[in-house]
Amino acid sequence: MITDDRLSAIFAALADPTRRAILARLARGEAAVNELAEPFAISLPAITKHLKVLERAGLITRSRQAQWRPCRLDAAALRDATDWLEHYRQFWDQSLDRLDEYLQNIQTAESDDSHSV
Amino acid sequence: MITDDRLSAIFAALADPTRRAILARLARGEAAVNELAEPFAISLPAITKHLKVLERAGLITRSRQAQWRPCRLDAAALRDATDWLEHYRQFWDQSLDRLDEYLQNIQTAESDDSHSV
Numbered sequence: 081m082i083t084d085d086r087l088s089a090i091f092a093a094l095a096d097p098t099r100r101a102i103l104a105r106l107a108r109g110e111a112a113v114n115e116l117a118e119p120f121a122i123s124l125p126a127i128t129k130h131l132k133v134l135e136r137a138g139l140i141t142r143s144r145q146a147q148w149r150p151c152r153l154d155a156a157a158l159r160d161a162t163d164w165l166e167h168y169r170q171f172w173d174q175s176l177d178r179l180d181e182y183l184q185n186i187q188t189a190e191s192d193d194s195h196s197v
Numbered sequence: 198m199i200t201d202d203r204l205s206a207i208f209a210a211l212a213d214p215t216r217r218a219i220l221a222r223l224a225r226g227e228a229a230v231n232e233l234a235e236p237f238a239i240s241l242p243a244i245t246k247h248l249k250v251l252e253r254a255g256l257i258t259r260s261r262q263a264q265w266r267p268c269r270l271d272a273a274a275l276r277d278a279t280d281w282l283e284h285y286r287q288f289w290d291q292s293l294d295r296l297d298e299y300l301q302n303i304q305t306a307e308s309d310d311s312h313s314v
Binding site: 169174 | 201202204205206207208209211212213214217220221224270272273275276278279281282283284285286288289291
């Protein structure tokens with residue numbers, strides 16, 4: 081069971097476009113800090129700060145062994161966030177069901193109209 | 198297509214345990230501000246502030262008509278957040294596949310051992 085604090089840290093880490101872009105890059109494979117910084121018009125210290133937020137949230141891990149300390153995506157935290165959101169899936173599914181129902185009612189009404197002409 | 202700013206606002210709104218608890222309460226049905234405040238040991242203005250964050254992120258809507266202005270869950274924003282996370286599902290599925298593979302290898306090894314005895 082994930083704690084409230086951990087879930088808050090994960091969502092806070094995801095609430096930034098640069099951090100989400102870093103995760104998208106790491107989804108293609110591990111990378112060093114300077115590789116991660118390349119596509120962004122921000123300084124290396126700023127990237128390092130983002131990486132620390134991601135690491136604290138458990139979204140990435142950094143190798144302690146290799147000298148270039150590659151960053152790697154840790155998908156377990158993303159799964160925890162998705163698990164929380166999944167509880168609400170029934171609500172948007174219900175909305176789609178209601179839309180389906182509405183569209184079917186329109187079609188039935190139109191078909192009734194064409195019969196009565 | 199959801200914008201980066203909207204996605205950031207949704208994740209930032211979800212990064213707070215009180216706001217997540219408010220959404221969980223609204224999943225059971227619409228509620229007035231004072232009903233939402235009841236379970237929390239925080240002031241009505243503090244709850245109102247949380248509601249504004251949720252409303253700006255599109256996670257809730259507030260009725261303009263009824264005088265008690267009930268709050269209602271808007272699941273579309275939760276679906277947008279889940280859609281973003283779903284891109285990463287393959288990564289935790291892969292981790293589970295690797296775990297499966299590992300457990301199967303252990304079983305095979307154990308079964309080989311028992312045959313050789």
